[in-house]
Structure formats: C-alpha cells, structure tokens
Amino acid sequence: MANEDKFSKATPCEACPLRPLEIFRPFQHDELAFVANFKIGERSVDGGGTILSESQRSEHLFTVLSGWGFRYKVLKDGRRQILNYVMPGDMVGLQGTLMGEMQHSIEALSPVTLCVFKRSGLEQLYRQHPDLAYDITWIAAREERILDENLLSIGRRSALERAAYLLAFLYQRAETLQLFRGGRNALPLTQQHVADTLGLSIVHTNKTLRKLSGRDLIRWADRGCEVRDVRGLLRLAGWQGLGESKRPLI
Amino acid sequence: MANEDKFSKATPCEACPLRPLEIFRPFQHDELAFVANFKIGERSVDGGGTILSESQRSEHLFTVLSGWGFRYKVLKDGRRQILNYVMPGDMVGLQGTLMGEMQHSIEALSPVTLCVFKRSGLEQLYRQHPDLAYDITWIAAREERILDENLLSIGRRSALERAAYLLAFLYQRAETLQLFRGGRNALPLTQQHVADTLGLSIVHTNKTLRKLSGRDLIRWADRGCEVRDVRGLLRLAGWQGLGESKRPLI
DNA sequence: CGCAGAGTTGAACGCGATCAAGTTCCGTGG
C-alpha cells in the first residue's frame, strides 16, 4: 500500500485545527512549543489502509489529525473483533511504544491524516513536562474506561441494546468533535464493522439495524449510519452517555 | 462492612514482599524512598467486601499487597460483567483518581490487603520522578492490553474457548506472582464469577467447565479451580499466553 | 457488460439461555 507521505509537515501545531475545539483543554505556550517540536511530520493513509499492525515494533507514536479508523484483533482462523474506533484527537500506538510490540492492528475507515511523534521524544516529555505526561496517562485511562463499557456491552447486553449503545457512543464522540458540521451526520461504517464490533454475525447485525431503523432511531444510508434519535438509543441501551468534559490533546 | 483497618502501616516498603519477585523491575534507592513516603498506610478488606465502588470519588489510590479481587460493572437491571481480576502488585483506583469518578466497582474475592497512596502525592510523583510516571502509564497500557484480549475473547471465541482462555490467563498471572508456592494451585473463584466474566449464564458455564474437566485440563475443587494443563488450555483457546517480562510495581 | 462489495431477506439449525429440580456442604440455632 503505497499511500504514505511521511514527514511532510503540512499542519503546524500552532495552527492545529483540533485544539480550538471546546472539548480539548487549553495549552500553555511552552507545552505547545514542546509538542510542536515533538511532532516530526505527518502521514496519510487512505481508507481501508493499515495504520499500524499487530506484532509490529513501531518507532513512532501518532495522533489522529483527521479521519476515522478502528483498532482490532483477529484470531488465527480469521474471526475479527473491533476493540474501539479512533477519531481526530486520539493518540494511537502508545501500547506499542511503551511495551515494545503492538498486539492489535489499526485500520483506516476513511482517509486518515496522522501527526507523527518520535518515540524517543516521549522520555523527554516525561522528564520535562510532567503535565503532559499526566495527560498521556489520562488518555490511557480514558481508553480503558471505554473498553470497560464495551466489555459490559458485549458481555451482558442483548443484540439490540448493543447496537444502540455502539451507535450512540460513536455519535456522541463524533458530535463533540464537531464532525457533523456541514456534511450529513453519518458514521462512516459498513454493517460488517458493526458486526465485528458487537460480536455478532453480519446477518443478525443487519436484522438488528433494521429494527433500529423501524423505530426511527437511525437510518442506514449508503455506507454509513445516520443517527436520528440519540436519546432513544441511549434509553434503549440503558446508558447515560459518556459525559466528557475537557480532555487533553497531544 | 466494618472491615477497615486504615492507616496501620504494617509493611514498610523497604521490606515489601512483592518487590523481590522476578517479575518486577528493580527500583533505585530514591524511587523506593519516594514510594515509601507516598504510601500513607494499609487497608484490609475481607473476602466479599467492597474495595471501591462505582460513582465514588476516592481520594486514594491503591496497590494490592495480597489477596484477589475483581473489577466489574453492572447494568441497571442487575446484569453483571466482570472486567478483569486484580492480584498482588496491581494498582487500582487510577481511573477514579485521574478522571474524578469511578465507573466500575472492585470487590475482594479473598481477604485483601492494600497499600494506600495519597492522591495528591501523584502530582508530586509526576513532577519529581518521570520514571515512575512512565511506569504508571505503562501499568495503564498493560490493563488496556488485557482488556483488548478479553474483548476479543467475549466477542469472538466460543464458550469453551473463552473458558479455556480465562483460566489460562488467571493461572499464568498467579504463577508469575508465585501464588501457588505452598498451597494448592487453585484459583479462588466461584462458577458465578466465571460466568460473569465470560458473559455466559451460570448453567452453561457449569456445563462448559465440566467439559474442560472431562478433558483433564482443569479440576473444579471446592470454591476454586485447579489448572492441570495450561498448555492444553492455551492450545484450546488459540492463545499464546501473556508472555510478560519485567514490569513495574508501585 | 460483468463483477465485486454492500445490504437484504427467508429458512433451518444450534449454541447457550431459561426453567426446574436435584445434591452436597457448611454454618447456625434449637
């Protein structure tokens, strides 16, 4: 896949399109300066391409600048489980950077742009910017929290509840990133992705999504899902939503 | 539950029974001194007791010194999902400390002793000991990795594979902590715990465990599971095991 | 035009849930 465009530095951190968003905590000047220096370039991957793959030892760490992707694992016989989705502002590759080897893969769902950070810069970050170090731990804890909720969902919720939870979850995340401004408010997934996230077969996923459509909670458009009633989805899933206030962006 | 015994400082860090274990990375003198000061006491909880509970705002952070426990979430109607188990050397309460509010509970499976750390000491740790800060992120990343594997298991493995995976996983963790020296090598669980971990009903869990017993992979003794053939369990689950080398202990 | 990927639908099957009853073990109190 020759879709790499490494080390072009198109977007300087000072003009980061994400940082102004309400959801992210403001930066100190020196923090911004450090991160701008920590970033060594950008990389783009087109839809369907691989961002990181299992057993890989990456020397880089990334933050998603634009686009959607998903983290997943596969069993030897090909059964796939999607673990979580990645969206702008999410840091990826931390597990691999800290622990030596990736134990999951990440694939782009739409064209993705990544900020590339030098692995070695991380130690410097921990030494010179305790607040940023704290932020990184915070980011890891957030991922953990999301996985907890996901595990509850797959383990104990019915197919319909699971689907409702997932779509409400994705919608809310996209919403706080203002990803729906301008375009149509559709989540860029196929039903296969939904199936692999929920631990269901594609056939039953289809039937479940049609039930949600029947209740006017969603509408499945070409290669995507329009959420029409988040409240309804939340109620159906018995979930309060991920009520996030400010969070760090690195 | 009046089983608290706060702030008795029975075990000084200098004489920590866990630190000498091979699995933990060695400490520098100043690190040890810092942690000894970071620790403000010990707390014990007896089997079945609550270590931390959802929506609680704890001002403390803990490391398990001895005993077993588990992290779980429940849906409003009572369905319970166990997310992971906690064993000696595991840090608990980090999510709550960092993000303000616990979104899961932790219960003791056997009598548990915890090292208690002051929440406010964490900032100091990040400022003065970048290596320890790095360790904490590492610990969070490890938890994430475990949850990833768990999610794969519940989402895509069959009941028999799931059970094999879980028991091999717990056995391996206990093994590296030398928890079986002396006593019988039994995991202190009930079948209800296994069921709530695997996302299965108790009845089906029982039938599944009997199959594993029939193949001589395990033996279910009174209120616990003896693993007789880890290799067999690993093969059945199609899992390589968690091959951990040194890891941090705080 | 043909083909591949995505979505849809019906029919039959089966894994795991649910219902129902049992046993064993242990701690408690009469």
Next chain:
DNA sequence: CCACGGAACTTGATCGCGTTCAACTCTGCG
C-alpha cells in the same frame, strides 16, 4: 445432637436468540 437454610454446584428438558446457509437486489466501477 439434629433441623434448617443458604450458597455453590449439577443435570435434564425446553426455549429462543443469534448463526449459518442460500439466495437475491442494488450500486459503483473497470
């Protein structure tokens, strides 16, 4: 001492959610 009750485990019978198999439509694209 035994009776009782509760918790954990066990087992068989039946039910149903979700899988699997098999087809079909629709769209975009070479």
